[in-house]
Amino acid sequence: MKFLVFVKQIPDPDIPPNQFRIDPQTNNVIPPSGSSPAVSTYDELAVEATLRLRDELGGEITVISLCNNPVMNVIKKPLAMGSDELILLQDQAFEGGDAYTTARVLAAAANKVGDYDMILTGRQAGDWDNGQVGSYLAEMLGIPCIINIGALEVRDGKIRGDRTIRDGREIVEAPLPALVTAGDEVGVARYPRLRDIMAAGRKQAEVWNAQDLGLDPSTIGDAGALTKVQRLYVEEKVSECEFIEGESPAEMGVNLALKLRELRII
Amino acid sequence: MADGNGVLIVGEFQDGAIASVTGELLGVGRKLADSLGEELSAVFLGHNIAEEAKGAFAQGADKVYVADAPILEQYQPESYATILERMCTESPPNVVVVGVTYVGRDLAPRLACKLRTGLAMDCTELKIDGGALIATRPVFGGKALADVDCGPIKPAMASVRIKSQEALEPDASRQGEVIMVDATVDLDQAKTRVVDNVLVEAEGVKLEDARIVVGGGRGLGSTDNWKKLEELAADLSGAVGSTRGACDEGYCSMDTQLGITSKSVAPELYLAVGISGASQHMSGVTFSKHIMAINRDADAPIFRHSECGVVGRWEDVLPAFHAKVKELMAD
Ligand SMILES: Cc1cc2nc3c(=O)[nH]c(=O)nc-3n(C[C@H](O)[C@H](O)[C@H](O)COP(=O)(O)OP(=O)(O)OC[C@H]3O[C@@H](n4cnc5c(N)ncnc54)[C@H](O)[C@@H]3O)c2cc1C
Ligand SMILES: Nc1ncnc2c1ncn2[C@@H]1O[C@H](COP(=O)(O)O)[C@@H](O)[C@H]1O
Numbered sequence A: 001m002k003f004l005v006f007v008k009q010i011p012d013p014d015i016p017p018n019q020f021r022i023d024p025q026t027n028n029v030i031p032p033s034g035s036s037p038a039v040s041t042y043d044e045l046a047v048e049a050t051l052r053l054r055d056e057l058g059g060e061i062t063v064i065s066l067c068n069n070p071v072m073n074v075i076k077k078p079l080a081m082g083s084d085e086l087i088l089l090q091d092q093a094f095e096g097g098d099a100y101t102t103a104r105v106l107a108a109a110a111n112k113v114g115d116y117d118m119i120l121t122g123r124q125a126g127d128w129d130n131g132q133v134g135s136y137l138a139e140m141l142g143i144p145c146i147i148n149i150g151a152l153e154v155r156d157g158k159i160r161g162d163r164t165i166r167d168g169r170e171i172v173e174a175p176l177p178a179l180v181t182a183g184d185e186v187g188v189a190r191y192p193r194l195r196d197i198m199a200a201g202r203k204q205a206e207v208w209n210a211q212d213l214g215l216d217p218s219t220i221g222d223a224g225a226l227t228k229v230q231r232l233y234v235e236e237k238v239s240e241c242e243f244i245e246g247e248s249p250a251e252m253g254v255n256l257a258l259k260l261r262e263l264r265i266i
Numbered sequence B: 001m002a003d004g005n006g007v008l009i010v011g012e013f014q015d016g017a018i019a020s021v022t023g024e025l026l027g028v029g030r031k032l033a034d035s036l037g038e039e040l041s042a043v044f045l046g047h048n049i050a051e052e053a054k055g056a057f058a059q060g061a062d063k064v065y066v067a068d069a070p071i072l073e074q075y076q077p078e079s080y081a082t083i084l085e086r087m088c089t090e091s092p093p094n095v096v097v098v099g100v101t102y103v104g105r106d107l108a109p110r111l112a113c114k115l116r117t118g119l120a121m122d123c124t125e126l127k128i129d130g131g132a133l134i135a136t137r138p139v140f141g142g143k144a145l146a147d148v149d150c151g152p153i154k155p156a157m158a159s160v161r162i163k164s165q166e167a168l169e170p171d172a173s174r175q176g177e178v179i180m181v182d183a184t185v186d187l188d189q190a191k192t193r194v195v196d197n198v199l200v201e202a203e204g205v206k207l208e209d210a211r212i213v214v215g216g217g218r219g220l221g222s223t224d225n226w227k228k229l230e231e232l233a234a235d236l237s238g239a240v241g242s243t244r245g246a247c248d249e250g251y252c253s254m255d256t257q258l259g260i261t262s263k264s265v266a267p268e269l270y271l272a273v274g275i276s277g278a279s280q281h282m283s284g285v286t287f288s289k290h291i292m293a294i295n296r297d298a299d300a301p302i303f304r305h306s307e308c309g310v311v312g313r314w315e316d317v318l319p320a321f322h323a324k325v326k327e328l329m330a331d
Helices: A041-057 A077-081 A099-113 A133-141 A194-202 A249-262 B020-036 B077-090 B104-115 B223-235 B244-248 B314-330
Strands: A002-006 A021-023 A028-030 A060-066 A085-089 A118-122 A145-149 A152-155 A158-165 A168-175 A178-182 A206-208 A228-233 B007-010 B040-046 B063-068 B095-099 B119-123 B125-129 B132-139 B144-149 B156-160 B178-180 B193-199 B212-216 B239-242 B269-273 B290-295 B308-311
Touching: A002 A041, A002 A099, A002 A133, A041 A060, A041 A077, A041 A118, A041 A152, A041 A178, A060 A077, A060 A099, A077 A085, A077 A194, A085 A099, A099 A133, A099 B104, A118 A133, A133 A145, A133 A178, A133 B104, A145 A158, A145 A168, A145 B104, A158 A178, A249 B290, A249 B308, A249 B314, B007 B020, B020 B040, B020 B095, B020 B125, B020 B156, B040 B077, B063 B077, B077 B104, B095 B104, B104 B119, B104 B156, B119 B132, B132 B156, B212 B223, B223 B239, B223 B314, B290 B314
Parallel strands: A002 A060, A002 A118, A060 A085, A085 A206, A118 A178, A145 A178, B007 B040, B007 B095, B040 B063, B063 B178, B095 B156, B119 B156, B212 B239, B212 B269, B269 B290, B290 B308
Antiparallel strands: A021 A028, A152 A158, A158 A168, A168 B193, A228 B144, B125 B132, B132 B144
């Protein structure tokens, strides 16, 4: 089996809200000092889900990331987790893009690699929380797509994934090659071992630009984007919390109940 | 949409009736259509649904379209996307709005990509500005908001978060004829299919409909403790919601998770117990009327979102709270 996994480097998703700053000129996040970017949470789960399939079925895992400013020890984490190779897509022409232009670039990269059996992405990147690129990519490549999956199984040339629905779970099936996006249901991503982190550090990433991918600059980045972010801002929330008082925790509990009555909630 | 414009919302059914999220879409759709000075249409896909679909008139629609075929009875991604693509290509609306449901999360990007048009996902506010659709959406796990211009290509698309919009008061005097749309699909294209499902019958009140939601987090500490929350919720005629933390610990099933990547609720009261208040979780409960919390850590972010709170171990606070609630409700 030949697997492609798409991962995105994002600002640390655990920056506390009170330290979250934005540059209103560029609409970029200003990370607090000392914070390091991370592989987007669901993309790590996509890598994890791929590794489980590969361990079972054998094959090669190629990790692909569109990233003009990679932090090498971050973007190589999927290698350290056990993937085989890394391709970075870099070009100034990619700047200012949206989900659509990102998927265009990723689709060109998938086609250039070719012969894939399965593609995995995260369900949504933890920066813009779009949840679009996976579906777009499948649509552009003309392959079936199953979103937000947990456990995966390959049988008779088909992929089966399970996912949470409104009132329970369902199992969805599609013929290969197919794309699936990884959700919470995958569980926990493995920690790379120190030895594997060192080995990943020594591996060279391949780098492709727009020309390598045969992409017309007018169709990508800012020039090709279908949506524009007009403004990015932090909403000032002023919710003054009234702390319920009492001699003991039990009394506070009673007073909380009385509060609900006072507000006519109960 | 005879004149090739207007606002189109994609409707859904729930338990044989128009879903509440569809009422919310009609509410925001009405607002958008009025500011454009154009018509509001709703489209439903399914089987034998034309009669029920008429209910959309009372909720604000000027026109109601129905695609009817046996394969559409359940959501079938490729078929739904193809039918809507055809409809939006033949006579492009100005704006298409979809709900962020298990269907909408999948359908909206498929359709936008086919139509090569701009789509803003998971929006909490939509407006028309200079003829363009401007969507406000929480980003960075709910820590920031972005105003997105959905672009000049028709139809501009947005998906809106459940409970973020208000439905209109139904007006039974609004009536109309359902227009049937071409529902032919190439069955060979229907590649993804549901082979099995496990439905959990919610006991008592459904989470989405509950007036009171008791949210439990990792601080609950065990599956046994979780039962205490369930008992409390039952006595409040409410339902239990959860965090990623609680789901990861296996205290509860995934379909109770609330947040940016899971469910949104907008109850009268959200009572958070043993929940830290991460922005990704709070995203799913911000539209609650009252938010209150019990947490042992006075500095937990949850208190910044709460109107009142108790600092303490839930083990010490909850039993007395529960007993008093029962007593008050028995009055
Ligand atoms: C991309 C992304 C998407 C995410 N999407 C979601 C989502 O949709 N929904 C979601 O919920 N999370 C989501 N998360 C996870 C989120 O960031 C938090 O990690 C999660 O919500 C934390 O859950 P928690 O509050 O239960 O656990 P914790 O953060 O561990 O908090 C436990 C709290 O319990 C308190 N506590 C402990 N013991 C007691 C006691 N005895 N009595 C009282 N209080 C006690 C502690 O003080 C603490 O505040 C997402 C994260 C990412 C990165
Ligand atoms: N720049 C990128 N490079 C590689 N993969 C990406 C990139 N952007 C998005 N993806 C993939 O697409 C998924 C969905 O992204 P999004 O639609 O932006 O939320 C992510 O979880 C990644 O797997």
